[in-house]
Amino acid sequence: MSLTGNWTYPTAIRFGAGRIKELPAACAEAGITRPLLVTDRGLAELPVTAAALDILEASGLGRGLFAEVDPNPNERNLTAGIEAFRAGGHDGVVAFGGGSGLDLGKMVAFMSGQTRPVWDFEDIDDWWTRADADAIAPIVAVPTTAGTGSEVGRASVITNAKTHEKKIIFHPRVLPRVVICDPELTIGMPRAITAGTGLDAFAHCVEAFSSPHYHPMSQGIALEGMRLVKEYLPRAYADGTDIEARAHMMSAAMMGSTAFQKGLGAIHAMSHPIGAVFNAHHGTTNAICMPAVLAFNADSIRERFDMAAAYLGIEGGFDGFRAFVQALNDQMGIPRTLSEVGADPARIDELAAMAIEDPSCGGNPVALTVEDFKVLFRRCM
Secondary structure (H helix, E strand, O other): OOOOEEEOOOOEEEEOOOHHHHHHHHHHHHOOOOEEEEOOHHHHOOHHHHHHHHHHHHOOOOOEEEOOOOOOOEHHHHHHHHHHHHHOOOOEEEEEEOHHHHHHHHHHHHHOOOOOOHHHHEOOOOHHHHOOHHHOOOEEEEEOOOOOOHHHOOEEEEEEOOOOEEEEEEOHHHOOOEEEEOHHHHOOOOHHHHHHHHHHHHHHHHHHHHOOOOOHHHHHHHHHHHHHHHHHHHHHHHOOOOHHHHHHHHHHHHHHHHHHHHOOOHHHHHHHHHHHHHOOOHHHHHHHHHHHHHHHOHHHHHHHHHHHHHHHOOOOHHHHHHHHHHHHHHHOOOOOOHHHHOOOHHHHHHHHHHHHOOHHHHHOOOOOOHHHHHHHHHHHO
């Protein structure tokens, strides 16, 4: 089977090995003539980024680059990116990299023509309607990891550097116009990043599948996304050059992001403050929190995960699935506790207060309280 395709769900996607060479055509399709490539500091120094810039430059699209992006991007990064976008006379963004580069790149394109502060567009009620939709610059997204699925998302997560809160900024037109998914770009990922990003995709599927909201399309996507991670993440982790495994993981990442339109839950509500306060890797913290949250939600999700386990070839229904999750974490070298990624148990009260305010709470199958989060954080510490 050829793992190559052109898809239009949920946006225009060019999927397949070697398709980064189509970056100029993708820019033309999006109406971009002077792109600014936005990525994170670490990726900016790697050959994969230089190669993308070479492709743009050879096609007369310039070599615009902005890389002042932190692992958990914040409004300071955003301000600097907007200044670079305007100063360079750019008319669109190539969002390039993992979740941080993709999220900030999308926000640079979104905010470049707005007059209100970014926090006015938080994903609350219909706040997105405050934006001038016609002023949003076009976006081409090029993921280099297989985790967040931000390349097919209509939102970005931005950390408020002053309050250390992660905020979800949403607008329908933040969805990139064209996505290039080239699994060859992920071959150089270190094993720890392969694990953390892959388990982020898995957490998206698990929480979407757990959410009580009605969205049968997302439910089906989440189930197959879990299967792809189960089958192919161990292979990608064991052999980073396994292009088939890398390709299926890129699909799983997009599926997770598409599926969580149905909702997220306590895993993400806990992970967001941990990342914002302690700068921990988002996918890794999701993985650490997953077994405890599954146990907490057990009574509400047992029946559906009994069914999922059968589909996934896992014996023991829900209990077997939860045991599989912990075993997968262990196989991927994921720490068992949040303390091991720098979280301070003395700050549980503060973290619980932040978690209960996180919008992900609304998709948890069990209603959450601050005390619930205190208990969950203690179990994960």
